[in-house]
Amino acid sequence: MPLWEKRRSAWVLAGLTAFHILLISVQVPPGAGKSVFEKGVFFIFSPIQSAASGAARGVASVWNGYFDLRGVRRENRKLKQENFFLSQDVRFLEDRLRFAESEARLRESLAEFEGSILAARVIGVDSANPHQSIIIDKGSFDGVMKDMAVCDRNGSLVGRTIPPIGFKTAKVQLVTDKDSSVSVESVGSKLTGSMTGRSTDVCDLRYILATAEGGAEGEELRTTGYDKIYPAGIRAGVIKSIAPDERSPIFRSIAVTPAFRFDTIDAVAVLTRRPGGGE
Amino acid sequence: MRDTVVRDLLQAFLGTVVAVLVYSLAGAGAPALLVVFNAFSIVVLYYSIRRGEVFGALLGTMCGLAQDAFSLGVFGVAGLTKTLLGFWTGFISKRIDVGSLTRNALFMLVMSILETGLWVLLTALVRLKSINLHGGLIFLQPVVTAAVASTLFALERRARARSSRGA
DSSP, X not given: OOHHXXXXXXXXXXXXXXXXXXXXXXXXXXXXXXXXXXHHHHHHHHHHHHHHHHHHHHHHHHHHTTTTOHHHHHHHHHHHHHHHHHHHHHHHHHHHHHHOOSHHHHHHHHHHHTTOEEEEEEEEEOSSOTTTEEEESOOGGGTOOTTOEEEETTSBEEEEEEEEEOSSOEEEEETTSTTOEEEXXXXXXXOEEEEEEOSSSOEEEEOOBTTOOOOOTTXXXXXXXXXXXXXXXXXXXXXXXXXXOSSSTTBEEEEEEESSOGGGTTEEEEEOSOTTSOO | OHHXXXXXXXXXXXXXXXXXXXXXXXXXXXTTHHHHOOHHHHHHHHHHHHXXXXXXXXHHHHHHHHXXXXXXXXXXXXXXXXXXXXXXXXXXXXXXXXXXXXXXXXHHHHHHHHHHHHHHHHHHHHHOSXXXXXXXGGGGHHHHHHHHHHHHHHHHXXXXXXXXXXX
């Protein structure tokens, strides 16, 4: 019997282990772009996920629509959709009004978002940690590209689209992910910093000097737009607590509660136009 | 032999599709469930005992990479842990008796604990940051995973016994 036959199991294990170690080692330190191989795996399995979520929704839909409730359901769906877009519009109008300095600036700001809100449904959450990423049912065929801001139904910031982006699916990095960073400022005291995630339901407001004035518990944080990813004025979170940073005394340790609620992001809005008007 | 390899690869792919379906349905029901329940591990454990170490390793690779593709972690970490899970589950189960429900559940629990431990260790190592343990909730994952997988085995055995009695 050839050696291969005798030691087949051991060769298979050794080959697969070596393959994985190689795969992991080319990505360390993290931060490089996604490999073609990873994108390929996502492309293969994301339609299955999309179909499974669709089937689950279909079963639920058949069940709910039983006993001739179709008319009521159709109307309800229409109203929900209208409500979704109205909520978005109201939020953005409020935000724009607050930030606009003149009528001309207001018009310019509003034009930025005209026809650029794409409603999407959440079809999956991160398989390792639900606070890191979600998967939505809109992809490159719908005009979704990387680094587009994503908001919840109330216009609060959820995150941004990241690769891999499939034809009908896309991955969204949540603001609660530990590798996420959003430029924000507090509404009252104009305290500017970087909101970073912890991969839990709480974020941090970083790089606030201990000597900096302002900032209070309960104060709202909004995006500044400096990062060129998130448009300015979107609600990002609320200051939860402020304490001296023991590890780095020159900064303050500020905990932030994200504005979006994880348990209500079944539907989201993708802002297909970036700050400055670029798509 | 080539036929066997192709058949194994196809079946491993179908097993992965099953895992993605279970993961998607669980995620659609309650996202928080995914912290205490690993659909990919259940499929790997189940088929590794059924089909042996080589198939277990292949299925582990596919399921692990699929899990990695749906996560923001380093691509390949779950692939490696699930490959080892599949291989060693198939290898050991051929050498010890895991027939009874208790032995089966205990064996799966031990394998799931080892897999979770290795995953936590590797993730902490390659991301160079402490990982989120969800207030310790993640340690429930091996228990729930082993319980679900051994229940599947028990149900399958009962169904087979019933069908053979009926025949």
